[in-house]
Amino acid sequence: MKRPALFLALLLFSLAALIMGYRFLKLGYPLFPMAPGQVWQLEIEADMDPGSGESQLTMGLPFPRRGNFILEESVTSGSYSFNLVTQGPNRVGTWSGAGKEENQEFHYRAVIASVPKRTTPDQPPKEGEYALKATREALAAFADLFPTRRNGTPKHRLERVLDFFKREKESSSSSSPAIQKFVEWEKRYGRTETLLILLDAAGLTARPVQGLRLEEGIQTKPVQWIEVWIGRAWESLNPETGEWIKNPALLLPLAVGDLPVVKTNNAKLTDLRWTIHRQVVRQWKLLFERIVRSNQFLNRWSLFHLPENFQQTFRILLLVPVGALMISILRNIFGFPTFGIFMPVLMALAFRSTGLLFGIGMFAGILLIGYLARRSLDRVHLLLVPRMSVMLTLVICCFTFLALLGNKLGQREFMAVGLIPFVILTMTIERFFVVIEEDGLRRALITSAGSTAVSVIAYLVLQWERLQILFFVYPELMLAVAALQVLIGRYTGYRLSELFRFRNLKRAS
Amino acid sequence: MFQAFRRLKELGVLSMNSRNADYIMAGNPRSLFPLVDNKVETKALAEKYDIPTPNLYYLVEHQGSIGQVSEKLSGISQFAVKPARGSGGNGILLIKGKTDEGFLTQSGRVITQAEFDYHLSTILAGVYSLEGLEDKAMIEALIHADPVFHEVAYQGVPDERVVVYRGVPVMAMVRLPTKASDGKANLHKGAIGVGIQLDRGLTMSGVHHTNLITRHPDTGNPLKNIQIPYWEKILLMAARVTEMTGLTYIGADFVLDRELGPVLLELNARPGLAIQLANQGGLRRRLEIIDRAPEEIFQTPESRVAWARETFGK
Numbered sequence A: 001m002k003r004p005a006l007f008l009a010l011l012l013f014s015l016a017a018l019i020m021g022y023r024f025l026k027l028g029y030p031l032f033p034m035a036p037g038q039v040w041q042l043e044i045e046a047d048m049d050p051g052s053g054e055s056q057l058t059m060g061l062p063f064p065r066r067g068n069f070i071l072e073e074s075v076t077s078g079s080y081s082f083n084l085v086t087q088g089p090n091r092v093g094t095w096s097g098a099g100k101e102e103n104q105e106f107h108y109r110a111v112i113a114s115v116p117k118r119t120t121p122d123q124p125p126k127e128g129e130y131a132l133k134a135t136r137e138a139l140a141a142f143a144d145l146f147p148t149r150r151n152g153t154p155k156h157r158l159e160r161v162l163d164f165f166k167r168e169k170e171s172s173s174s175s176s177p178a179i180q181k182f183v184e185w186e187k188r189y190g191r192t193e194t195l196l197i198l199l200d201a202a203g204l205t206a207r208p209v210q211g212l213r214l215e216e217g218i219q220t221k222p223v224q225w226i227e228v229w230i231g232r233a234w235e236s237l238n239p240e241t242g243e244w245i246k247n248p249a250l251l252l253p254l255a256v257g258d259l260p261v262v263k264t265n266n267a268k269l270t271d272l273r274w275t276i277h278r279q280v281v282r283q284w285k286l287l288f289e290r291i292v293r294s295n296q297f298l299n300r301w302s303l304f305h306l307p308e309n310f311q312q313t314f315r316i317l318l319l320v321p322v323g324a325l326m327i328s329i330l331r332n333i334f335g336f337p338t339f340g341i342f343m344p345v346l347m348a349l350a351f352r353s354t355g356l357l358f359g360i361g362m363f364a365g366i367l368l369i370g371y372l373a374r375r376s377l378d379r380v381h382l383l384l385v386p387r388m389s390v391m392l393t394l395v396i397c398c399f400t401f402l403a404l405l406g407n408k409l410g411q412r413e414f415m416a417v418g419l420i421p422f423v424i425l426t427m428t429i430e431r432f433f434v435v436i437e438e439d440g441l442r443r444a445l446i447t448s449a450g451s452t453a454v455s456v457i458a459y460l461v462l463q464w465e466r467l468q469i470l471f472f473v474y475p476e477l478m479l480a481v482a483a484l485q486v487l488i489g490r491y492t493g494y495r496l497s498e499l500f501r502f503r504n505l506k507r508a509s
Numbered sequence B: 001m002f003q004a005f006r007r008l009k010e011l012g013v014l015s016m017n018s019r020n021a022d023y024i025m026a027g028n029p030r031s032l033f034p035l036v037d038n039k040v041e042t043k044a045l046a047e048k049y050d051i052p053t054p055n056l057y058y059l060v061e062h063q064g065s066i067g068q069v070s071e072k073l074s075g076i077s078q079f080a081v082k083p084a085r086g087s088g089g090n091g092i093l094l095i096k097g098k099t100d101e102g103f104l105t106q107s108g109r110v111i112t113q114a115e116f117d118y119h120l121s122t123i124l125a126g127v128y129s130l131e132g133l134e135d136k137a138m139i140e141a142l143i144h145a146d147p148v149f150h151e152v153a154y155q156g157v158p159d160e161r162v163v164v165y166r167g168v169p170v171m172a173m174v175r176l177p178t179k180a181s182d183g184k185a186n187l188h189k190g191a192i193g194v195g196i197q198l199d200r201g202l203t204m205s206g207v208h209h210t211n212l213i214t215r216h217p218d219t220g221n222p223l224k225n226i227q228i229p230y231w232e233k234i235l236l237m238a239a240r241v242t243e244m245t246g247l248t249y250i251g252a253d254f255v256l257d258r259e260l261g262p263v264l265l266e267l268n269a270r271p272g273l274a275i276q277l278a279n280q281g282g283l284r285r286r287l288e289i290i291d292r293a294p295e296e297i298f299q300t301p302e303s304r305v306a307w308a309r310e311t312f313g314k
Helices: A002-025 A135-142 A154-170 A177-189 A191-201 A281-287 A289-293 A308-317 A320-334 A343-354 A356-378 A384-409 A412-419 A422-439 A441-462 A465-473 A477-489 A496-501 B002-011 B016-027 B030-037 B039-048 B063-072 B113-125 B147-152 B231-245 B275-279 B283-292 B301-312
Strands: A038-050 A054-061 A068-076 A081-087 A090-098 A104-114 A206-213 A217-219 A223-229 A234-238 A251-256 A262-265 A267-279 B056-060 B079-083 B093-098 B102-105 B110-112 B137-141 B159-165 B168-176 B192-196 B203-208 B211-213 B249-257 B261-268
Touching: A002 A477, A038 A054, A054 A104, A054 A267, A090 A104, A154 A177, A154 A191, A154 A223, A177 A191, A191 A206, A191 A223, A206 A234, A223 A251, A262 A267, A308 A465, A320 A343, A320 A441, A320 A477, A320 A496, A343 A356, A343 A412, A343 A422, A343 A441, A356 A384, A356 A412, A356 A422, A356 A441, A384 A412, A384 A422, A422 A441, A465 A477, A496 B002, B016 B249, B016 B283, B030 B039, B030 B231, B030 B261, B039 B137, B039 B231, B039 B261, B056 B063, B056 B113, B063 B113, B079 B113, B102 B113, B110 B113, B113 B137, B147 B168, B159 B231, B159 B283, B168 B231, B168 B275, B168 B283, B168 B301, B192 B275, B203 B275, B231 B249, B231 B261, B231 B301, B283 B301
Parallel strands: none
Antiparallel strands: A038 A104, A038 A267, A054 A090, A054 A251, A054 A262, A068 A104, A081 A090, A206 A223, A206 A251, A217 A267, A223 A234, B056 B137, B079 B093, B079 B137, B093 B102, B102 B110, B159 B168, B159 B249, B168 B192, B192 B203, B203 B211, B249 B261
16 A cells, blocks of 8 residues: 555656756756746835926936846826937936926836846946046045155055055054045035045046945935946945945946936925835746747746746746645644645645735634624524635625725725635634534634645745746656655654653553 | 653654544544434444443434334333434433323433423424434433442433544543533533543542543532442443444443443544543553554454553553
């Protein structure tokens, strides 16, 4: 009995290994297809109170450089007109219009791919492009520091500046006249400006940059850094610490040089925010353009050929077997009690749209209401099918109420309630009732806790992006999952819960 | 933890996974399950094999027959109404007499004729049947519990569970109702399981949920050393259940009636594992001993019972 199961598992494993091996060796797939690059979606939202007459909003927009590609962008300008001009490396967007008294909203959206490896060469600065007005005075002030202003490689000179910067930090108000000068200038011009002067004095071309950190979230203020031309490329410097920025690809410049990031003309900016999201599917698309164009059989049958919204579905769907595997493990090896077999996986899927906390909260709330209703319904002695129909109606009523409530409160999560699998919820209410009736409240609560724990674990697995990518690229991994499921199906040992259950069994028989 | 694993293994405890895979799936074909899940079929079979069951007065098969029930029960004032496919004791109505207003139940409640008819109707519609399928209502003789367990049972009727493997009784226990179990003999509802020495039919200590006990939690009386009457007969009936159903691994539930002696109440194709706690011993060890037993002991129910009493008695 054990042998055929082992054989089946081995067969499934080797089949998966075979297909994967073919992909590695023949088609040159990456072993770990977790792409190094990222695709970001940038959204800029600006609210403006225009004055009477002509008013204008000027804004620095992302531009392609250093492995940052702009894949697509869109602008809404309302009744205003929109203009895009290139100034040096910058792209400046201008919304202009007149005679609009009420608040104006502007949107800009861009999808930006950052692929550090595919570096496009930086544009060298033109002669005198970033020259500072204070040069002569600065030259004099820092002349002692840089006797070899025009000698040595830019890199070497930059090292000296950084050295100086470090010394300045360590001994804030110490003897050296250069440092005293630096401190004085810093008070006058600000840190970034002073550092720029210092770099200029060292004969280096440097420019201030304002931009955003490429990370998920909302930013309301751009960050500032300095770029120094060192012969072949611009290097980024953190003006606060005076250190290199190790991963400049994580910064998205919006305005280079003296250009402001935002400027208004005859108007008041009331709200401005930059929202950045990571996008995964697009990232795979970039990486696997190759697959789509290839004529190899397996490539032609890759999931990457699906339209994008269906790809989204399959990203999750391919992990459902993994969720089922988790349930098998948690039930048959750990002995977690759950309501129904797949209820936790379906819950996990729903949590994706409602969020974990709201999902569990709403589920528990409706379960409680449903249980109370089911209890009072028990006295009416309804037959099974109509009774379940009544419960289903109640569940949908609860959904409707929550959605309306969510709309009033502006809570999107409440409105996503419709994605909770209502049939499963109805069945769970029935199971919950039966377990309380037959096995008592304690058992019902334990089972609820077990179900919740399993759903949360399944949810975390489904949300694991790397796993999603892995299964999407290698769907044959499902065969390996099936193999594991077969093996668990033949696990006839003790469940961990049984160690507890039989703990009082002491004497040998 | 590994120590705990090893200890259970040494004790020969049967795990849920192993019960399902190695014994139920391997030995109990699904096609035979209806024989035990449907009490009407069990009863018909038991009759063929001379195993006594509570006398069936009338089987209500259709909603239309509800009206004839009173006529069929004329002269009978005590009876039990059960759904044929019910489980966990749900939908059972015990009637111990008639009054002017209607029927007097075991718990002292009076229900009217209309309520009684409605109850039958819900049974037929499948309210108490597990899958919600249409069901039949059995009207059977009321069991009058043998007074042997009077001191250690809180209301209700205690029953004896015998686990039988390949026709050999493996382990047995008495299930005693408690206040918490509401007079029902279901262990997970809080009834007590008390192990039985297989050779002599004497009770041992008991288990309440997962705790070991020696006294009944409600009556406070000791559970040990109660002699089960008709022990030999019960074992023989249990041993015959395998031939009767064709199921390899089965739990047989008997009740002791004051007049009739042991009667088969129901069979269970997925008997629980708590019997191991009640007996302070592992099922698996005994099942493995049975698998190594010589062929000849399996020949007759008598030989199997004799061998089991000798091998597993203590």
